[in-house]
Amino acid sequence: MTTITILIVGVLFSTSVYLILQRNIIPILFGFSLLNHAANIFLLAVSGDPTGKKAPIVTLLGESYVDPLPQALLLTAIVIGFGVTAYLIVLLYRIYLSHSSTNIEDIYND
Amino acid sequence: MxxxxxxxxxxxxxxxxxxxxxxxxxxxxxxxxxxxxxxxxxxxxxxxxxxxxxxxxxxxxxxxxxxxxxxxxxxxxxxxxxxxxxxxxxxxxxxxxxxxxxxxxxxxxxxxxxxxxxxxxxxxxxxxxxxxxxxxxxxxxxxxxxxxxxxxxxxxxxxxxxxxxxxxxxxxxxxxxxxxxxxxxxxxxxxxxxxxxxxxxSLVVVGALPTAVMALMLVGAFGKSAQFPFHFWLPNAMxxxxxxxxxxxxxxxxxxxxFLTARLFPIFSHNPYWGDIIVTVGFITMLIGAVYSILSHDLKAILAYTTVSQLGFLMGVYGLGHMQLLEHDFFHILNHVFYKASLFMVAGIVIHIVGTKDIRKMGGLFRIAPFAGMATLFACMAMAGLPGTMGFISKELMLETLLHNAQSHGGIAWVWVGTIIMSAICLFATSLRFFKTLFMGTVPLDLKDSLHAPGLWIQLPPLVLASCLIIFGLNPELLGHALAGLTVSGMHAIKMSHLALWHGLTTPFLLSLTISGLGVGLYTLFERKHWQMEIPKQLRFDTAFNNGLEGLATLSKRLHSWLRLDQSQDYLGIVISYIVLMSSGFILYYLPLSTIRFDWIRLEHIPATVIGFVICVFSIAVVTQKKWTTRLIALSVVGFFISFYFVIYRAPDLALTQMLIESVSLILMLLLLSKIPKGMAIKEEASVYTGAKKRVVLLISVLSGFVMMIVLWFLLSDPPATKLGDYFIDKTNSLAGGSNAVNTVVVDFRGFDTMGEISVLVIATLGILGLLMRWQGPTEESK
Missing domain, CATH: 1.20.58 (Methane Monooxygenase Hydroxylase; Chain G, domain 1)
Structure with missing residues (x-):
């Protein structure tokens, strides 16, 4: 189970870094979104292997539940990540309106 | 008190x-x-x-x-x-x-x-x-x-x-x-x-280290007092x-x-180099200042160079004192303070009247500013060292000391006597020129209409200061008596010689007469040449200084343009590869091989494997697909499948939130992309990397993914024995009264975090509002 998570994290980080290093604002936006996912899964993986454990809805003490703290942190992280992504989308929209280009070189040279 | x-x-x-x-x-x-x-x-x-x-x-x-x-x-x-x-x-x-x-x-x-x-x-x-x-x-x-x-x-x-x-x-x-x-x-x-x-x-001031202390501190004093070779800043400060x-x-x-030299005098005057350093620097400065003053034509520059000259003279006083104790150093200082302050004030008044700084274009101002004229007369007399002023007594005292030194020591001391005589001649000519050109003769034709008389009050301070020169010049004992109360032990002679207006027909007096004669001669000589000489360019230290500064600026500009990259994206690549290099080095060094565990994929992992496979394939598709729409769909698929993956991690809240947010993000991105016309896709092609650059970017991204994998692998191989989460599981019912531990953590146990989260959302919303509203602003104005 953890092996799969590790692989997903690796692929997500690679693709997001590749996109962020592009010269066009749209791939950069996509890369940013993927980077968000990568970081989220990384954080969640810290709660350990969930195999054979229950969701952290406690009905009976003594049973084996997954760690609730990473999940709680992640809940915050997802929402904040969305806020930042939304801001980025509008920012890029404004940049596009001002420069009528999505190419970073054009935007710089304007 | x-x-x-x-x-x-x-x-x-x-x-x-x-x-x-x-x-x-x-x-x-x-x-x-x-x-x-x-x-x-x-x-x-x-x-x-x-x-x-x-x-x-x-x-x-x-x-x-x-x-x-x-x-x-x-x-x-x-x-x-x-x-x-x-x-x-x-x-x-x-x-x-x-x-x-x-x-x-x-x-x-x-x-x-x-x-x-x-x-x-x-x-x-x-x-x-x-x-x-x-x-x-x-x-x-x-x-x-x-x-x-x-x-x-x-x-x-x-x-x-x-x-x-x-x-x-x-x-x-x-x-x-x-x-x-x-x-x-x-x-x-x-x-x-x-x-x-x-x-x-009892202090040991002889030897390498104390001499170094003295020399370093004197450099500070020389810089502040505009001594050679730092003299050039003072005329520019005008x-x-x-x-x-x-x-x-x-x-x-x-x-x-x-002041600093005087302060250090009791401490360092026993050092054999004290006198030599100060007298050499001081007297060179005195001569340079005097010569430059006669070669300048800007009213304030003339005064600045005479100041430089007089400062050199005052330095010299403290350098010569090392053979015996000091006498009358305050008298010398006061002489300069009175005449130079009043001359500067007069210069300000005159420049105000005539509207130019060039002394060659002035003349005949006595009738317009009589009090300033009187002040200038007194002050110039003092600067020239004419009898009846403090300047005369100051110069006589200095000549006497120098002659005394020269007679007892010989050699270089005679050079200093020559230096002071030459400087005095130059200063005499400058003083004569200053007063004569400004206040005597006729007003130049082109100035006649624009002149206006200065007020009475502004002429008062220079006149009062300049009058002091005459009052104390005629009654030096008056000042001598007052200054006697300010002697410093170890610095001043216990019993000072009396200050007197008339010392008799002594060698200094004869020298003074010679100086006056030669000064008038020098003035006439320059007057005949219509004051056309300038300070030689090679000897103007300020131009060399400015060139040096500009050279430094050019050097740093070149260095900067050599190091600078034009695009932030290139910086980002450098930063990321630096992080990758650093962390992989760190990992290689600390590799805890003994604790590493490999978790084989088993039968019950099949759902997770399928979902993970989909996530990986579609995230790669986001990179490889050409069309934006396809990319966006791939991105969405990744997002939704991640929420499925959250389900496998037994996180129902996360899965729900992720679904919701993924949908909203998709809508927002569609809104953005719908604004961008299809023709832009061609331009986008131009921004895709090719060749070596593409391979470099690929390498950086694969390496960074790899580093993150290794980090996570180590992290999971060695989980901590107790987790904070167990506490929340334990207490969620008893303390927070809710069975969902994730929810109680978010709203009860770590409520402040949630508050921060909400603030971030509010700030992001405000930012978005600002961005959108500012766009509408200019279009309304332009209507």
Whole structure:
């Protein structure tokens, strides 16, 4: 189970870094979104292997539940990540309106 | 009142008045100067009271300031500091009075007078401080205040250049002085000046280290007092308003170097190099200043060079004193303070009347400004050293000392006699020229219409100051008696020779006659050539200095353009690859191989494997697909499948939130992309990397993914024995009254985090609103 998570994290980080290093604002936006996912899964993986454990809805003490703290942190992280992504989308929209280009070189040279 | 409180008030009053002056300038306009004058007079009278109370005996006031640095707020009250304190405050009062009528309503007077008060405070602090580090602090504060004052008219290029030059030269030499101070602490074991002076007989000042201390500190003094080779900053500082020139650059700040030399005299005068260094530097400066003064034609530059010359002379006084103790050094200083301050004030008045600085275009102003003319006559007489003025006595005393030295030592001492005679001839010619060209003869034709008489009040301060030259020149004992109360033991001779107007027909007097004759001759010679000579370009140190500065700027520009990348994306690549390199190095070094565990994929992992496979494939599709729409769909698929993956991790809340947010993000991105026309796709093609650059980017991204995998792998191989999460599972029902531990953590246990999260959302919303609203703004305006 953890092996799969590790692989997903690796692929997500690679693709997001590749996109962020592009010269066009749209791939950069996509890369940013993927980077968000990568970081989220990384954080969640810290709660350990969930195999054979229950969701952290406690009905009976003594049973084996997954760690609730990473999940709680992640809940915050997802929402904040969305806020930042939304801001980025509008920012890029404004940049596009001002420069009528999505190419970073054009935007710089304007 | 006790001496302590008197002194503290005298020193710190200008500091507290500075903001007051700045504040009231709006309502009081130029009259705010009266507050400053009142302050200066108060400080001066307090210092006068201290003189009466201490009767010339040294007195130390000490408070702990930063004990960790061995720094004390320590003040030394003795003849030297009291004398300089009086000069600073009294001349300050005159200058403020002058500035009241000199500045115009258009100037930022609050700023100007506040700077002047700040400067006065820094000066008083420097002369009274007993702790070498404190001296340095105040010393640099005078430099900062002078920078602000020289650059007061900050949009004039010469002000910018001049203030920067003054700051760099005096600041750098000040730092050299700091080196000397720190070395002094390790050599002599104390920063305390009064201790050093008290122990001067047992102190070892001969040898390599003490000589280094002395030389380093003297560099600071030479820089501040514009001694050769630092003399060039002073003429450039003349870009300041004239009251500033009159105060800082003749009476007060440039005297700080002289002050420091005087302060160090009791300590270092036994060092064999003391006299040689100071006399050589001082007399070279004296000659250069005098020669340059006669070659300049800018009114203020002439005065600046005569100041340089006179400062060299004053330095020389302290250098020559090492063979016996000093006599009448204060008399020399006062002579210069009186005549130079008044000449600068006159120069300000004259430049104001005629509207030019070129002395060759002036003349016949006596009728228009008779009092300024009288002041100039007295001051020029003193500068030329004519009998009946303080200048005469000062020059006679110096000649006498020099001749005495030359007769007993011979050799190089005769060179110094020659130097002072040559400088005196040049200064005589300059004085003659200054007075004759400005006030005698006829008014040049092109000026006749534009002249307007200056007010009476503005002519008063120079006249009063210049009259002192005559009063004390005719009755030198008057001043000698007053100054006798300010002697410093170890510095001044216990019994001074009497000052007298007439010494008889002595060699110095005969020399004086010769100097006057030759001075008139030099003046006539230059007059015939119509003053066409200029200071040779090669000998103008300021141009060399400016070229050096520009060279440095060019060098740094070249270095910058060599290192600079044009695009932020390239920086980002460098930063990311740096992180990858650093962390992989770290990982390789600390690789905990023993704890590494590999978790094989088993049968029950099949759902997770399928979901993970989909996530990986579609995230790669986001990279490889050409069309934006396809990419966006792939991205969405990744997002939704991640919410499935959350389900596998037994996180129902996360899965729900992720679904919701993924949908909203998709809508937002669609909105953005729908605005971008299809034709842009062609342009997008141009921004795709090709060739080597593509491979480099690929390598960086694969490596960074790999590093993150390894980090996570180590993290999961060695989980901690107890987790904080167990506590929340335990207490979720009993403490928070909810069975969903994730929810209770979010709202109860870590409620403040959630509050922060909401704030971030609010801020993001406000930012988005701002971005969108600002876009609408300009279009409405343009309607």
């Amino acid at each position: 006790a001496i302590e409180s008197l002194l503290l008030i005298a020193v710190f009053l200008p500091l507290f008045i500075a903001p007051v002056v700045g504040f009231f300038a709006r309502s009081l306009s130029l009259n705010v100067a009266w507050i400053g004058i009142g302050t200066a007079i108060t400080s001066a009278s307090l210092i006068g009271r201290i003189i009466k109370l201490t009767k010339g005996l040294p007195f130390v006031i000490s408070y702990n300031w930063v004990p960790a640095f061995d720094l004390q707020l320590s003040f030394l009250v003795d003849g030297l500091s009291l004398f300089f304190g009086l000069v600073i405050t009294c001349i300050g009062a005159f200058v403020l009075f002058y500035a009241r009528f000199y500045m115009s309503l258009k100037d930022e007077n609050g700023r100007f007078f506040a700077y002047l008060m700040l400067f006065m405070f820094a000066m008083l602090g420097t002369v009274f401080s007993n702790h070498l580090l404190l001296t340095f602090l105040f010393w640099e504060l005078t430099g900062v205040a002078s920078f602000l004052l020289i650059g007061f008219l900050y949009n004039k290029p010469e002000s910018q250049k001049g203030s920067l030059m003054a700051l760099i030269v005096t600041g750098t030499t000040g730092l050299v002085m700091l080196l000397g101070i720190l070395l002094a602490k390790s050599v002599f074991g104390t920063y305390d000046l009064s201790l050093l002076i008290a122990q001067r007989d 870009a300041a308003p004239t009251p500033v020139s009159s105060y800082l650059h003749s009476a007060a700040m440039v005297k700080l170097g002289i």
